[in-house]
Amino acid sequence: MRQTPLPWRPTTTSQNNETSTFDVVVAGAGFAGLYLLHRLRKQGLRARAFETGGDVGGTWYWNRYPGARCDVQSVDYSYSFDPDLEVEWTWSEKYATQPEILRYLQHVADKHDLRRDISFNAKIESAV
Ligand SMILES: Cc1cc2nc3c(=O)[nH]c(=O)nc-3n(C[C@H](O)[C@H](O)[C@H](O)COP(=O)(O)OP(=O)(O)OC[C@H]3O[C@@H](n4cnc5c(N)ncnc54)[C@H](O)[C@@H]3O)c2cc1C
Numbered sequence: 001m002r003q004t005p006l007p008w009r010p011t012t013t014s015q016n017n018e019t020s021t022f023d024v025v026v027a028g029a030g031f032a033g034l035y036l037l038h039r040l041r042k043q044g045l046r047a048r049a050f051e052t053g054g055d056v057g058g059t060w061y062w063n064r065y066p067g068a069r070c071d072v073q074s075v076d077y078s079y080s081f082d083p084d085l086e087v088e089w090t091w092s093e094k095y096a097t098q099p100e101i102l103r104y105l106q107h108v109a110d111k112h113d114l115r116r117d118i119s120f121n122a123k124i125e126s127a128v
Contacts, residue, residue, distance in 0.1 A: 002073070011024065011025050013048070013050075020048070021046070022046045022047055023047060024045055024047040025050065025127075027050060028058055029049050029051035029055075029106075029114075029120075030059055030061075033058065034049075034108060037117055037118070041084060047117060048119065048121040049114075049118040049119070050124045051121075052124065055120060056118070060102045060105060063098060064099075069101075070095055073095065074100075077103065082112075085111065089104060089107065090103075
């Protein structure tokens with residue numbers, strides 16, 4: 001439920017000749033976009049993310065070269081907003097590889113049903 005009046009006006013988007021209105025539009029479905037979408041939902045806001053790629057993951061969706069992995073420890077390179085998630089997800093390596101990080105983000109999207117508010121293969125071309 002929305003608790004305070006919005007300090008901004010709702011945003012109208014136009015995609016494939018269809019017009020929709022949201023409180024917030026999120027650019028991208030990487031670590032930041034997924035968390036932002038989750039937070040906005042919790043605040044009762046109408047939010048939609050638009051992602052150029054075909055699925056969630058951002059950096060970890062696009063960068064699939066051999067050997068790609070994080071350089072901070074996997075446990076530190078994880079969300080902390082969901083205590084259950086921290087318990088149910090076990091990293092197989094101290095510094096996770098790209099495929100595992102991508103699986104993690106897909107798991108987060110599944111668990112919180114985030115994809116229903118994300119348009120994939122959709123680039124935000126302008127904002128006014
Ligand atoms: C090999 C590698 C290792 C890394 N290791 C670490 C690490 O150990 N620790 C660390 O903190 N960081 C690391 N990073 C940095 C990493 O990019 C960030 O940690 C994090 O993934 C960034 O998330 P983000 O959601 O901010 O952006 P991104 O993951 O870049 O996601 C942005 C998304 O927005 C989409 N997008 C952009 N513009 C538009 C538009 N106009 N319309 C629609 N969609 C759009 C893009 O397609 C993209 O999917 C690493 C990066 C790489 C490549």
